[in-house]
Amino acid sequence: xxxxxxxxxxxxxxPSTLSFWLLRLWLGFRALLTGVEKFSGFKIVQEPLLDExxxxxxxxxxxxxxxxxxxLGNYHxxxxxxxxxxxxxxxxxxxxxxxxxxxxGPLLLLTGGCLLLGxxxxxxxxxxxxxxISLTFGLIMINQNDGVSAxxxxxxxxxxxxxxxxxxxxxxxx
Amino acid sequence: xxxxxxxxxxxxxDFMARSALLGAGTILTSSWAFGESEAKAVAASSSNDIQIAxxxxxxxxxxxxxxxxxxxxxxxxxxxxxxxxxRKYAVNKLKQAGMEATGYIEIEEMLQKEKLDAVVIATxxxxxxxxxxxxxxxGLHVYCEKMMSNTVEGARSMVRTMRETGxxxxxxxxxxxxxxxxxxxxxxxxxGNLLGKMTCASAQWNRAVAxxxxxxxxxxxxxxxLSRFGFKDMHQFRNWRWFRDLSGGPISDLGAHQIxxxxxxxxxxxxxxxxxxxxxYYKGRQHYDNVxxxxxxxxxxxxxxxxxxxxxxTSSGGGYFELFNGDQxxxxxSENPRLTKVYRETTAPSWEPLVEKHYLAxxxxxxxxxxxxxxxxxxxxxxxxxxxxxxxxxxxxxxxxFFEVVRGKGHLNCAADHAFESEASIFPVxxxxxxxxxxxxxxxxxxxxxxxxxxxxETCYFIYRTVGGLALKRASCxxxxxxx
Numbered sequence: 001x002x003x004x005x006x007x008x009x010x011x012x013x014x015p016s017t018l019s020f021w022l023l024r025l026w027l028g029f030r031a032l033l034t035g036v037e038k039f040s041g042f043k044i045v046q047e048p049l050l051d052e053x054x055x056x057x058x059x060x061x062x063x064x065x066x067x068x069x070x071x072l073g074n075y076h077x078x079x080x081x082x083x084x085x086x087x088x089x090x091x092x093x094x095x096x097x098x099x100x101x102x103x104x105g106p107l108l109l110l111t112g113g114c115l116l117l118g119x120x121x122x123x124x125x126x127x128x129x130x131x132x133i134s135l136t137f138g139l140i141m142i143n144q145n146d147g148v149s150a151x152x153x154x155x156x157x158x159x160x161x162x163x164x165x166x167x168x169x170x171x172x173x174x
Numbered sequence: 175x176x177x178x179x180x181x182x183x184x185x186x187x188d189f190m191a192r193s194a195l196l197g198a199g200t201i202l203t204s205s206w207a208f209g210e211s212e213a214k215a216v217a218a219s220s221s222n223d224i225q226i227a228x229x230x231x232x233x234x235x236x237x238x239x240x241x242x243x244x245x246x247x248x249x250x251x252x253x254x255x256x257x258x259x260x261r262k263y264a265v266n267k268l269k270q271a272g273m274e275a276t277g278y279i280e281i282e283e284m285l286q287k288e289k290l291d292a293v294v295i296a297t298x299x300x301x302x303x304x305x306x307x308x309x310x311x312x313g314l315h316v317y318c319e320k321m322m323s324n325t326v327e328g329a330r331s332m333v334r335t336m337r338e339t340g341x342x343x344x345x346x347x348x349x350x351x352x353x354x355x356x357x358x359x360x361x362x363x364x365x366g367n368l369l370g371k372m373t374c375a376s377a378q379w380n381r382a383v384a385x386x387x388x389x390x391x392x393x394x395x396x397x398x399x400l401s402r403f404g405f406k407d408m409h410q411f412r413n414w415r416w417f418r419d420l421s422g423g424p425i426s427d428l429g430a431h432q433i434x435x436x437x438x439x440x441x442x443x444x445x446x447x448x449x450x451x452x453x454x455y456y457k458g459r460q461h462y463d464n465v466x467x468x469x470x471x472x473x474x475x476x477x478x479x480x481x482x483x484x485x486x487x488t489s490s491g492g493g494y495f496e497l498f499n500g501d502q503x504x505x506x507x508s509e510n511p512r513l514t515k516v517y518r519e520t521t522a523p524s525w526e527p528l529v530e531k532h533y534l535a536x537x538x539x540x541x542x543x544x545x546x547x548x549x550x551x552x553x554x555x556x557x558x559x560x561x562x563x564x565x566x567x568x569x570x571x572x573x574x575x576f577f578e579v580v581r582g583k584g585h586l587n588c589a590a591d592h593a594f595e596s597e598a599s600i601f602p603v604x605x606x607x608x609x610x611x612x613x614x615x616x617x618x619x620x621x622x623x624x625x626x627x628x629x630x631x632e633t634c635y636f637i638y639r640t641v642g643g644l645a646l647k648r649a650s651c652x653x654x655x656x657x658x
Contacts, residue, residue, distance in 0.1 A: 049533070057357070
């Protein structure tokens, strides 16, 4: 017990470790949840409108209700609108595009999960940074400058996290 | 123009005999009470099938027929139309649906030969009252298309006959049975007070230019037949909506549905109207091809004005919808679900609870650019959808409501007396355009002018029917009503 407390006090005195943990948590959750969302979808069902008592409404109305759910079959690497825009870009070869959208979701899940667990931390950060750079490449092609700026921040955070990774104190495999 | 007369359609002896057998003995009772009395009669009926006829199978009749074919236990036994072309089409269509329907030109012959429970009437407006009155007096329940008539007197006679015969008379303002319209009124406006104080409304039906309707030469109706049924020629028969003696014109054809929604949603009759219009585009048409009208509704918190326009030269401007504005929100509703939207004013309480209950759904709608162009601009309202869907033909719910009441369940969503109250504010529009002045819509226009002679006649007739009915009951306990 005393050892753990001493360890925490020691870490508390080391701002670099704390900074790295913050970055690791943010980048990890950001990638993991983005990856999870790529498996989300909506099902639209029609059901009777219910009144306050939970009985079918007096109007007999049927309402369309949208429910969100997750399934492997819902996987979409990129939103359709964005994908269609990319398909029109001559510099983005269809084969390359297909390969990218196939691996994007799984890679986000893998790198995010590894970073949070402390598995291959530096490799995960590096791959994550490369993913954001590849996305930046696409957005530059279609003149989405706001998106490019946001991705630049992501890449910068990855780079800084790599820089601080030497101060990581909680990991399974560095 | 020859006016339709029905003195010879049904002999007085036949009429008296039928009326005595019916033995309802109800004169001047409310239409809602009929549903209950009819319920018992229908419940005693051995078959669940309702035997009906369609009178008038033109464009609107076909729409109603398509909807009727979707309703279980409705058997169309006959169709009546003076045009071979339309009649044969309907008979063939019904045959494909597994119904052997007989075609008739004369409605009197149809009523004599067929054993029917109800009729659906979709003839030109000027025939609505004669046909409806005839069928009601023959002991049938009637679903009649709107407008009730081309004249206020005709419409009034329909209500009177409905009351005299005790039969059901539903008028085809089909929005009154549309679940989206019902949900908007009962749940959003009345229960949820979504709009707050309703301050104004507007509605429109903008329709693109359309030429006169033609006809296949081979199917031309003989001139004598046309004349007998009140038409000058085949062109007038096919384009009756543009003739003053036969219809009310676009304000009646298109506006009636939407002005009815003003009256229904506001829950009161307008106190006055002013209108402008003209025959400015189409040469040779008698009715105004564009009309703009403003009604004043006396609501509890003050007057709400409602503007309506019908245009027959453009489909732009949003098509057809009704828009109700309040200090908390606005509701734009249309039979076309894509034209239906609800807007929340930024000062109104949150509508999230209504979204959770599925009364509303969130919308991606953006009312205006974020940046203000003018400093006096209000903040844009938040957009919502109404998630109610109609998985049926448009007229089906209204017809279903009619047949449900024929079977004795519930009450009519648009009984003739309610429709008359609403249509009473539509009849004077053309006159207001012509007069170019404000028309006061006093309740007097709804009053039934019952003369002393008529009161004496109806009292004697009531006694005659009651005594006759009792005598018949005594004579034969097993005597059953021929209709329900």
